[in-house]
Amino acid sequence: MKTLYVLLSLATISTSVALAAPEMPAGDTPDPYRDLVIKTEGGLEVTTTDGEFSLELGGRILADAAIYDEDKNALGNGSELRDLRLDLEGRLYADFIYEFSVDFADGEADVKDAWFAYDAVYPWKFSVGHFKEPFSLEELTSKRYLTFMERALPNELAPGRSIGIGAHWSGQRVTFAAGFFGDDYNDDADDEGDEGWGISSRLTFAPWAEERSALHLGVAAGFRRLDDEEEVRFDTRPESHITDIRYLDTGKLEQSRSIALLGLEGAWVTGPFSLQGEWMQAKVERDTGTEPTFDGWYLQASWFLTGESRRYKQDAAKFGRIRPLSEHGALEAAARFSSLDLNDGEIEGGSSDNLTLGLNWYINRQIRLMANAIFVDNDRFADADGDVEAEDEPTIIQLRAQVDF
Amino acid sequence: MKTLYVLLSLATISTSVALAAPEMPAGDTPDPYRDLVIKTEGGLEVTTTDGEFSLELGGRILADAAIYDEDKNALGNGSELRDLRLDLEGRLYADFIYEFSVDFADGEADVKDAWFAYDAVYPWKFSVGHFKEPFSLEELTSKRYLTFMERALPNELAPGRSIGIGAHWSGQRVTFAAGFFGDDYNDDADDEGDEGWGISSRLTFAPWAEERSALHLGVAAGFRRLDDEEEVRFDTRPESHITDIRYLDTGKLEQSRSIALLGLEGAWVTGPFSLQGEWMQAKVERDTGTEPTFDGWYLQASWFLTGESRRYKQDAAKFGRIRPLSEHGALEAAARFSSLDLNDGEIEGGSSDNLTLGLNWYINRQIRLMANAIFVDNDRFADADGDVEAEDEPTIIQLRAQVDF
């Protein structure tokens, strides 16, 4: 009976000739009798049993609240939807995969992943579309799986998503990714100047990467030629998104031709304990002959009180979903120190240190409650380019309810 | 054979080990052999047979046209998409439900429901995210199931959706809901002032609630502390959405600290006939010491010529989908009188009465055509805060084609 079970489950959900016929004549005809595997864990996954075609429909809702223990400046207690994302992923003709992801949290349609890739030449993957440039472990890890509510301060230097083409190579211990990119989907140079472009590359090495034990080392480099406006601006909030105050702000650096990026990454997982840290630097080449250089770093430690491990995905060289061991979920305590310095010579963008204490309750694989306490320490230039008082030292309490499906 | 049928239908659509394995190790492992029930009635429903996981994908399209028999002011005949909504709902790990709903009708991404809830402690449900504050029978009933094309004038006083947390308790005859909320997802106080917040609560009692016979009584109260700008504005169109003229408009009431809301509801269904009415009041507390108070009410009657009943859902204390008895659909005639008075003391926001006659043809459960005739009677202060002529008395004819799936 068990055998029959399995046979049937593989055999029966098939596409009928009647329906499929008008769409499938000669050529590289998909077999109309293709069997399917269908699964829901809140979202939906449909896969042909031969794995050649698939569709996955899902999304996420992140609802946040923040209370600011203000020091010199008003920051504005409040609530927001941090993410409200719809995701479609799939596979076509065995050799192609795609992802389609849009975020609606702020009432607009903020395009996230929108790309497809050819992955038939193992272990290569070639991508085209709008996706994350290969730079920074924390940037590449989905916000769903991050230990803290917001990425660390130096993330302002990471390039994030752009439109481009990329290649990814993934070996037993080593991964390498590189790409050539235009600007982000919604950037457009004024007055019909040319768009900027950039190249990014990342090399990682994992001496070991087991279920509950891993060591990750990485280095990344990038170069970006700015668009014809030749302006660049680095500015960032403290590690809290509800306020709009961006203490650190270089203002527009005009006559800027290009940016060179450098990043170093490391992560170590041993049982319930993990460490992770990054350092990154952006050097701006200006027509004025100066080269303002900004850098930042963070170091974080996390400990699962309930015994789980952070899950390192070696092939993608980033972290993945936490799976609670108990039916009461998983509990994680964590701390992070991060620092970003946007001062260099005459550029007084400010410098800030953020210390964050975090507590996460993974109720199940898809629902998580988070609490962060952030202690901000700004220097005398951290004045939002003159808009607020400097040397502000607020404390922030923020909460998140997260579901992804 | 029938038995085999059923056995197979329960057994065969299962998730394969091969596929599920990499996603499902130890812990509160969802059974990879979980059987599914899949259904389409235009949209898609996928549910595990144990009911622990599910996904529902659907949406709605509402296309409207309006012709204005103008009196003193131009209102602008025209057409619009009133709703164009995508909906995802689901259940996770038996105990959690979520809803994800965005409206694209006006070319932006207007976030509607975006929440998840824990509903494992019967008869409680605890919600977090962006959802409707518990206030007003008509506001809580989906626009798909409303008798008229637009909600009644006093709906301007109802709080609608905000980001917050809520609890819902549902007994045999009584329901109680309450919540604590920040502002709506896209509201943000200027200049980093604190967001507003509010509490809402609703208590309903249904002495009887059967298939074709129900009596509903309810009372709701709310309090809202305004954000740091301390401004509030009540303004509303006549019961027609295509025009942009908001005859009733208090203008910005500055130095306003808070609003107290009170609402009374009643509905009676007996066979094809039903009555429904509400009264609600908003009292504004101002720093000036005054307390401008606005109120409105409506009363509506509906009669299904084809014998159907409005469907009262006792557990949610609101109305649901109409199911035509005949294959030619259901025909409903209805009338509503509504009134809103935004005048109080020195505040001259205007007062208006709208009489609406409506005819609905429910072609089937998911498609409906609607026609409304609205007779508007504005007082001498109903001048859109000075922008249009007062004492306007236009007549409006409007039509809707609605599908939801």
Place this chain on the structure above:
Amino acid sequence: MKTLYVLLSLATISTSVALAAPEMPAGDTPDPYRDLVIKTEGGLEVTTTDGEFSLELGGRILADAAIYDEDKNALGNGSELRDLRLDLEGRLYADFIYEFSVDFADGEADVKDAWFAYDAVYPWKFSVGHFKEPFSLEELTSKRYLTFMERALPNELAPGRSIGIGAHWSGQRVTFAAGFFGDDYNDDADDEGDEGWGISSRLTFAPWAEERSALHLGVAAGFRRLDDEEEVRFDTRPESHITDIRYLDTGKLEQSRSIALLGLEGAWVTGPFSLQGEWMQAKVERDTGTEPTFDGWYLQASWFLTGESRRYKQDAAKFGRIRPLSEHGALEAAARFSSLDLNDGEIEGGSSDNLTLGLNWYINRQIRLMANAIFVDNDRFADADGDVEAEDEPTIIQLRAQVDF
């Protein structure tokens, strides 16, 4: 065994009584035991075996890059997401179909198809909502299936999508479509003036329409009463979307009451070779007594080096998806000459000729790479209404990566 296969595949994916019961009492009850056919080719199709209900979920990603060999004006090299579209289609109660389609490529929610239709009276179809007015073969053909990356210059004169009602009749060789429309979903007259409205109609005749051989002839006419602002403006880019320069631009033609449209279409497919051409004209009726008249035309030829044929869909009188014959995909070479003249009398909107050479690689049915070279020849009035230099003759190279699922 084969028989068992088929029996089971038809029988087993059924809806359970348990689940369906609370949603399905008397009336036009959908059978809860309805069998389903489920299919994925990257997207998802779910259909009841009786064909009465269905849902199709899909989308598309189009990523473009353009390099401008500039002549007199800067055009701005760059990249963009050209389309990022989510699509839901379905059937309800056998007799109704709907389509729900939104594009997110530019960071907003640009509504595309949003309509439903009654198609139970063969061969009629009656539609309501937001859909394409019946005018122009190229406009009505999905961008996914067009031979070139952008529609030809005269497409500026075609009405595109509006909110309205329409009827479509489709016989053996002849199709006829007509509709009455308001404005596009996001148009709204200023100052509460009335919206514009229009009628469009299209008649096509296919003396033969076989798998690899077809002849299509068509004529279309339209009339549009402009809204109360009485302004119309025709302006268009060269056949490239990344630049924002619209060389051809009549400026706002004020005191314009209405537009009369006329279009002629032809297409001929014989094996791998095809020709297609259109001519269209817009005549503006102005209160000034003048009748500025603009027209344009294009002619294109396409040749499948790998032997496929363009697929003419006789019932819809437009072109459909290409199905590669080989597993290495299909290769198509094509050329188009197009011309649009927006000069008439005192209106000097400019005139332009674009010659395009195109090469398409259909890797499979759903993935396509495109390359276009466009040679632009503008006249002395093609100055973007005074914003750029006239008589510009740039050459454009543009590339597209396209997936639809």
